[in-house]
Amino acid sequence: MIKRKEDTNTKVGPMMPNIQHEYKLHLPSQTDNLELIRLFVGKVAEKVGFTENDVGKIELACDEACTNVIRHAYSEENNDKSLDVVIEIDFQKFTVLVTDHGKGFDPIAIKIPDMKEYLAELKVGGLGIYLMRTLMDEVDYNIRPGVQNQVKMVKYFVDKRNSKVVKPKKRG
Amino acid sequence: MENFKISRIDRESLTTLQIGGFLDAHTAPSLEDAIQKLMDDRRFKIIVNFKDLNYISSAGLGVFMGFIEEIREQGGDIKMSNMTSKIYRVFDLLGFPTLYDIVEEETEAINKFVMAESDND
Numbered sequence: 112m113i114k115r116k117e118d119t120n121t122k123v124g125p126m127m128p129n130i131q132h133e134y135k136l137h138l139p140s141q142t143d144n145l146e147l148i149r150l151f152v153g154k155v156a157e158k159v160g161f162t163e164n165d166v167g168k169i170e171l172a173c174d175e176a177c178t179n180v181i182r183h184a185y186s187e188e189n190n191d192k193s194l195d196v197v198i199e200i201d202f203q204k205f206t207v208l209v210t211d212h213g214k215g216f217d218p219i220a221i222k223i224p225d226m227k228e229y230l231a232e233l234k235v236g237g238l239g240i241y242l243m244r245t246l247m248d249e250v251d252y253n254i255r256p257g258v259q260n261q262v263k264m265v266k267y268f269v270d271k272r273n274s275k276v277v278k279p280k281k282r283g
Numbered sequence: 284m285e286n287f288k289i290s291r292i293d294r295e296s297l298t299t300l301q302i303g304g305f306l307d308a309h310t311a312p313s314l315e316d317a318i319q320k321l322m323d324d325r326r327f328k329i330i331v332n333f334k335d336l337n338y339i340s341s342a343g344l345g346v347f348m349g350f351i352e353e354i355r356e357q358g359g360d361i362k363m364s365n366m367t368s369k370i371y372r373v374f375d376l377l378g379f380p381t382l383y384d385i386v387e388e389e390t391e392a393i394n395k396f397v398m399a400e401s402d403n404d
Contacts, residue, residue: 142309146286149307149338167369174340178308238341238377245376 132200140181140192140211148177148196152207155198159205161266168246169205169266175239176209176262184213184260204248207264215256286310288335289317297396298326299389303335306343314346322350327359330392334365339373347383360384362392 136151138144153170161169177194185192195210243250249265287310288303298321306314321329331347351361362384366374374380386392 142307145307145309145340146305164372167372170338171340171373174307178340178342181308238344242341242373242376 131202132198134198134200136196137193138196140185140194140213142178142181145174145177145181149174151196152198155200156205156266159200159268161205165266169207172243172246172250172264173207173209175243176207176264179239179262180209180211180213180260184211184215186214189213203267203269205266205268208261209264210259210261212257212259215254215260287313289313291317291321293326294393296326296400297328297330297393299330299332301332301334303337305338306336306346307338307340308342311342311346314343315349318346318350322353325357327354327357328396329354329359329361330389330396331361331363332365332389333363333367333370336370337367339370344373344377344379351382360396362386362395364389364392 134151134155136148138147149170152173153166156166156169173196177196180194184194191212193212195208197208197210199206199208243262243264247264248267249263251263253259253261253263286304287306288301290301292299292301300314300317300321302314304310318329321327347361354361364386365388366385371385374383374385379385384392384395386395
């Protein structure tokens, strides 16, 4: 008896996006591109079915990551100031990779602000990293100064805190 | 800047800044300039009406953080009104409602300033 090969897509279930997709944006590292980056990331997040609230979180986290690159990654003399925003979608998660080729930094040296302390001292700045970590499920850095620096941010389709499955929109 | 709008309305000792569009690292300098101008004009009782603002990042929040201490030292305040739930969520995430006076409507902010003034008389 010939056993019919199982359709891996049905195994995953109709609630999950069943094909891996990749979306890429390569653009000058300038603040006037932040709106474009938010639109790009937001539209893709919307397309795969995140709620309006989660789309807002992903847009903001990505804006913060790119703002850090634009403000700190490159020195004045650097001619090629560009950044890449790549979105990878697989069965479980939505991953945003923000990559630059600037001077990098030591991620261990980044102090996540204690918000009570922060508010008491009325500090300016430093909120971006706190926001990224709060808005996304995972944030990791891969720093190779002058070669490639990458921030990886992940949002799972199942909200770990509420165990709610995010329903992707019907395709087509 | 086309995607960020700001207008200033002075009424006696109070100033309202109506902001609209989006507030990110690109547009935050416009807000910074407007508040700096208020400092130069010695107008420290400020209401920021967020009615038409549809996005804020930490760059925008940082502008308020940069001025609030000086404004309070001068006997003033920044009161915020008419935020959409999307904008309020960002403030809330950072615990800012404990730091800023955030009200539903601009009239509430005006009343609070007026009441505080009459208490001081």
